[in-house]
Amino acid sequence: MATIKDVAALAGVSLGTASRVLSGSSQTSPDSRARVTAAAKELNYIANGPARSLRRSRTDVLGLLVSDIRNPFFSELAHAAEREAQRRGYTVLLANADEDADQEAAYLRTFASQRIDGLLIAPQGSDVTPLHALRDGGLPLVFVDRSVEGLDVPTIGTDNEDGVRRALTWLHGRGHREVAFVGGPPEVSTGRERRAAFLRFRDELGLSADPRLVAHGDFRAESGVEAMHAVLASGARPTAVLSADGLMTLGVARALREAGPVGADAAEPLDAVEIVSFDDLDWFSLVSPPISAVRNDATAIGRLGVTALVDVIEGRPGASHRVATSFVDRSGEPGGSAGSAEAGA
């Protein structure tokens, strides 16, 4: 790999001049800037860290690559990140991987070509190669919500295990033993962690270990419909279902609606299937019965993500966090009737 000495030699300037140009100093002549920049480009020179990087000339712009901009969890996270960034004098450019590893890779190339000071990313899968390239190129990185093995960067995630424990303990306390699980994709860290926690606490609490109760989707609504239909088609008769994110919960609710009177001539009608969601959405209190949920704190994750990223950009160590969840029990709330005042009775 080319060093700054190689760049200075090829450009025919002193090491000090090359360093000043590459750190974005204005104390350089147009001629030396042109020579050093051309030499750095020719040698494919990339500085080792932000302090000595080509990116030293700060833009006060952060990148944020989310998994799915249509997922309310991520739009809330993006909004919180932007508020925190603004408070610290930065703006945020967003990109949407759309739950697709190829699209993620395309946006990593886009961000590499733009003038940003650092990148927050909720990674899609397990291929860390493009992330390594960015980090080695001196771009500060922070993981939000999700992480990948093999790259040591600050990570702001959710306490997935404890969130699933809260949900299953609550369902167990309400008498449920046949609890279905609609999990996320196993390629994604949050998908893996929530599934492992489901299996662990299912067994610890003595819930049914019927494998037909476990399905998974891709964290989007349509996959929740399909997963719930698959569970029902298997012949399993859950009395409750835990869905691993808010959009799949929408799908699960639709599937139970569509399934209609499946239970009418069956021993156990489905009209008592209780839904619990990992992620609390703003309309859960308006349906009948209201949907109880693990509150996955997108606002805190967005805020702490920006804090860690700005720390790294400014040369301080960035702190990792596991953000605590809480449980929103809506079992005591009156049901549905969006356009009705009877609910207040």
Place this chain on the structure above:
Amino acid sequence: MATIKDVAALAGVSLGTASRVLSGSSQTSPDSRARVTAAAKELNYIANGPARSLRRSRTDVLGLLVSDIRNPFFSELAHAAEREAQRRGYTVLLANADEDADQEAAYLRTFASQRIDGLLIAPQGSDVTPLHALRDGGLPLVFVDRSVEGLDVPTIGTDNEDGVRRALTWLHGRGHREVAFVGGPPEVSTGRERRAAFLRFRDELGLSADPRLVAHGDFRAESGVEAMHAVLASGARPTAVLSADGLMTLGVARALREAGPVGADAAEPLDAVEIVSFDDLDWFSLVSPPISAVRNDATAIGRLGVTALVDVIEGRPGASHRVATSFVDRSGEPGGSAGSAEAGA
């Protein structure tokens, strides 16, 4: 304003050299690139159009400045824009004005500093100065959803008048005469257009002209809660309400819930207030009773917006469109019960 001749003179190069540098040609020496770039900067030189612009070196990146990334209408629009952009070989960087004109101005500055080929924007208000500056700087612009007076750029909007007509005609057909309206902000074109259409068709259909039935918010949920509470506190007793966007509909539904048994000792209890929404959200079919809606086609707007922007970038005229709405009548659907199969009965 400086011309390319001024730049060539100050840089001490020929007009042809200045032109090649400014159009991003690689057939130039580092020295002349440095001189011309410095001279252009000193003179604040901005090319007249994309064809002869500093931006000539294409990045295949589009910017999209939305009003509120937490509004499902805009996250859907962004998703559709991104799909269309991808199909045409572009990626999209998003920014969120958060329904705030100052934040919009900050992001316009951010985009001006980034390497994008064009910008889609849903403008916040009436100050077109920063937009003029961008356009005069040669950046292709297209308006999506909203527009501002005084800037002649392709505009992809919704047929707001016809959408409101559909909603009010439907409510009138169901016997409603006391119809409340929770409108958007008057600074925004969609807020103004939907309000004007409400007033027009209210009068044409002979609905109540009680001014206490008309309120407005800022297109976000909390403002819908406040506007609905204000209507109820005025003493007006609507039998239906039209909300001017999906997030305010969420707020209206909450407010009617919170209002509780306001009507218990009143002549007209509120338990029959029917909600209609301008914007159809994915959970409207899950509440009880289901919420009927004007379908505001964010997908078509995002797609046509990218089409027009790419046309302008590539030197073709960009076409404006008013996208048609449709009406989703859910009055015949079974009510609520998200976690229940009884709905299929």
